[in-house]
Amino acid sequence: MSYYDIDAILTDTQKLPCTFQLDVPGLGYLDGNAGGTVKAGTIIELPMWLGVMLAVSTGNTPGASQLVTLNFPTPLQQRVINALKADPKTVDLRAQAPHFYALGARIMELFDDQAVLDTLLDTFKARASEIADQAHNPRGALGDGAEFLRGLDEIERQLFKAAHEGPKAVKAWMQDQKKNS
Known part of the structure; x- marks a missing residue:
């Protein structure tokens, strides 16, 4: 930090x-x-x-x-952890805490709770694939995926931005390479 x-x-x-x-x-x-x-x-x-x-x-x-x-903060209490275990894509992490994963990392420095840590890791993995899909499918982000995207925490928003802008940057670089060849 x-x-x-x-x-x-x-x-x-x-x-x-x-x-x-x-x-x-x-x-x-x-x-x-x-x-x-x-x-x-x-x-x-x-x-x-x-x-x-x-x-x-x-x-x-x-x-x-x-x-x-x-004590564990409200965003990491058992009811939220249970919801994340059930279906991590349906939980609005931003409503829980705008910096949900950073809060989780900070709390894991203070508490030794392997079950919560495993749930946070599984949540990030499951949501990362959905974020990548939404970043490459803009129609999904405007339709059914809009609700999911509103619930992203700050780290997930950065991931979405990188996944969305990355292919554009590669395409621009490839075109620049063709011009210079």
């Missing part, structure tokens, strides 16, 4: 449910209670960058437990 990568910055702003393990005075504004105390057991959705920072923080006494524990 690059410091100046806007996609990485937007991914790290994705909300992540965090469960507080300790009472924290003065952080009540995170839960809509300005100046109040966040009680242990409270779940608050925080930007990923903040949740991760709080998860590695501990209380100020030796041996204290961590401040928060992280």
